[in-house]
Amino acid sequence: MEWGGGRCHGAAVGETNGGGGLLERSEQLAELRQAHETVRSGRGGVLVLLGGEAGGGKTALVRRFRAECRTSRPVLQGACDPLYTPRPLGPFLEMAQDAGGAIGELIERGAKSYELATAIIRDVRERPGLVLVLEDLHWADEATLDVLSLLGRRIGALPALVIATYRSDEVGRGHPLRRLLGELRGAGTRRLSVGPLSAGAVCELARSHGRDGTALHRATGGNPFFVTEVLAGDDGEVPLTVRDAVLARAARLGPEAAAVLDAVSVTPPYAELRLIEDATGLDEALRAGMLESVPGGVAFRHELARITVEESLAPHRRLELHRGVLRVLLGEPEKADPSRVAHHADAAGDDEVVLAWAPRAAERAAGSGAHREAAAQYARALRYATGLDPAARAGLLERRSYEC
Template identity: 40%
Template sequence: MLLERQTQLAQLDGLLAQAGRGRGHVAALSGEAGAGKSALVEAFIGEAGARARILRSACEDLSIPDPLGPLYDLAREAQWAMPQAVDARRGERLPLFSDALDVFDATAGATILVIEDLHWADDATLDFVRFLGRRIANTHILLLLTARTDRSEGQMRVRRALGEIPAASVARIDVPLLSEAAVLSLAGAAGRDGDAIYRATAGNAFFVTELLSCECETALPASVRDAVLARAERLSAGARSMLDAVSVFPRRADAWALAGLCGVASAGQLAECVSNGLLDDLGDAYAFRHEIARHAIETMLTTSHRRAFNQRALSALLERGDVATARLVHHAVEAHNLETVRELAPVAAREASRVGAHRDATGYYEVALRQADTLPAQERAGLYEQYAFECHLIARIDDAIEAQEKARALQQALGNGLKEGDSLRWLSRFAYLLGDRQAADRFGAQAVALLESVGPSAELAMAYSNLSQLAMLAERLHEALSLGSRAMELAERLNRPDVVCHALNNVGAAEQWLDLASSRRHLARSLEIALQKNFQEHAARAFTNCACGGMNQLDYREAQSFLDRGIDYCVENDLATWRDYMHGVRAQLRLRQGCWDEAASEALDVIGNDQATALVRYPALVALAKLRLRRGDPSA
């Protein structure tokens, strides 16, 4: 019986009706764990099934999320061959997401896309939600999300993702705890003490359900965990062992995996767990009725039992051969199977990076590096380099520098001057991002000196371009042009458009004070190459320098255009560092245009982001300081 949810169901019905007319929406259901979000989804979908195509997915509580896991689920439900689409798009997300939008909006009627437990989502899945949310208004899609309202990092990332979708396209629907009256009604129908149940549960729907199913009449279990364990104790020994085995599978355990895990007796044991209300039979899989229940059973396992069950799960999944690498790594880590971790964690990291889940790629590299001591030095150095790159993309610059230093030391010991020189060039870049200009200049000069001694290379071309960028930023214009030209000449000879793109940006930015027409040509060419070749960071930098050039020439309309396009580009490609930097620049533009309140709001959004480095916060701080000076504010 679903009580006190008629308002939410009516709101969802209204949104579905609008989707049927071609006005899609995002509906975000939020509430604490156990509040009844999934029950509300089930009730809505059960009633809406005749009016819409329904595609379902969920995020899993893996140690590190499975990149785009929910999108793969939705693709299977829509019978779309997404793995081939990923390969065809070479991991580029925007074309892939565009394909997904075409698939999901292919029918004349409404389509409901469900993604549950978004607080466990990877970065790439959140980017898909942003992408779809920014285009959903003109579709027949209702995107139905559920997420917890705790103060976890995952929930904060969900809040930020929803905040970057146009407000008119998002309906936030609260799923509150049950009132005392509702609990008394449910308890009365079951012949139980409603007052005692409400005091114990405070209206948490899942806990209420567990206590109503509890056979203990004297003393109520003190927590959901205790209620679940009390029910589990009624199982036979075999069924209880099966319940323990299922508990190590986040979200759901495939029937074929359990058969491989527990043998021929598994069917009867699973049936007993289902009849006792501990598991749901999903047809091809089994799952706990709620993550709270799964977690309660899993936490009761001894370390040795948890490792043993995860190893058996890993073996069953490896035999299958078509399981997501993220799931394999999760079970390998839990099983303490170091050999498999060493083999698969770097693969999972590269897969995550490929689709733009950089936070998750960082996590996988951390897992790999914890077990890397026995690897050859060259392989270990490569892991540190890749880890440093991913860290810098998510603004963990201190970690990036530490990892790059370790990579450099390993390359130096191996006598690999080319790789050591490239490490020095990266250290120069990281030092600049951290705000340490002296270290940036020192590392940059050391990189060029070492790489020149090795001979012409793409690494040397990029080292020249790095020095050109540093000179441009210090307004040493002729030095920036000379080094930039040297970088472009070598890069073109070696067919490296990424380095050409980077150097064109430096040269164009420096030329604005010497030859405006040439500056605009070079910056436009840099942006064109970056967008064409999907050089995302180069594109963000080109948008920024084009906008700054417009502001310097007092062409505020052009600057506004580049900033708006650049920020949209960064949002859709999860380039948080450049997004925040450009918001600061746009705050400065708003100030120049006399839009003081908008300038303050945009600047404060950046300054309030604890993840932003000092360099990223700089344009916003300048805007806010100037504004407060003009207002006579003593806090300037």
């Protein structure tokens, strides 16, 4: 992430708020509207690849656009998980929960990427004008990228608008998304980005909080998340880093709300309420705007805040929280997602559970074509396999090398 500098220039920002609460996004909104119009008028599908740094305003832009579309056409949305080893096809599973129908069942029974892409294409043709939003592709599993590649290559002939967001500062050389971005250059593909806010826009935001925007713009480089976090903290200080801003804001909460933040911080992308052992402080955390309600539970308003709180946890506290989550998940093993159980078991240092569930997660990932994630799950199991007999270890090694 880059944080630059700048100065306020009086009130020269009157025209910046062309995006209904969003500053300096009218151009991007106009592009999205135009792409949507292309699709609606039957001139072919469009894939919009929306890049920007973490906290740069990708989600806010898409939300704003979705709010406009909702009245005319259905919008389906799914996000990739910020887990070290993400759930295979996670964003499509999320979409299926909204849309119902055959797609969810296909994923559950381990359909391959091309089968899923075929089903989506069929669905899209039956419902022209559909908008699909795939968020945070920099975290995508291999199978999700395969599906997007298949859709992207046919987008010109599909009556759909697909918007895919990603952190442009996280897809360096060797990142799996990099290759896909290189491949998707056809006529139906458009690139869009959200940049930092100007000094004028930061001043406009700061003014409504009675704050001086020049110092704020200098400290934040115009990153919207950083700016809004500092202003929400509103204690007159300008923190030096995003981390300081988030922690200063969290420090204003009472102990019960802080405990809820801790609990939610270890369960990305969101926590079902049953995973929060003591929810006494939940209302306060929601009121303070650090958490928000999402379908199925509660989540941090932003992944940058979640990761800051998680990283601030003392090791024993983190361990205790993961153990708690694991206990709840294993209370209903038939409902549990294997990659999630393996994640929490790993973080809780529970070798028995890792050895039982990581291979299960690996098999499921391999079944969907997420071979990179399958290999990572076998590698996870192998880290806990010192006590296994040589034949069992060799079995894991062999399956891992098969997936690599």
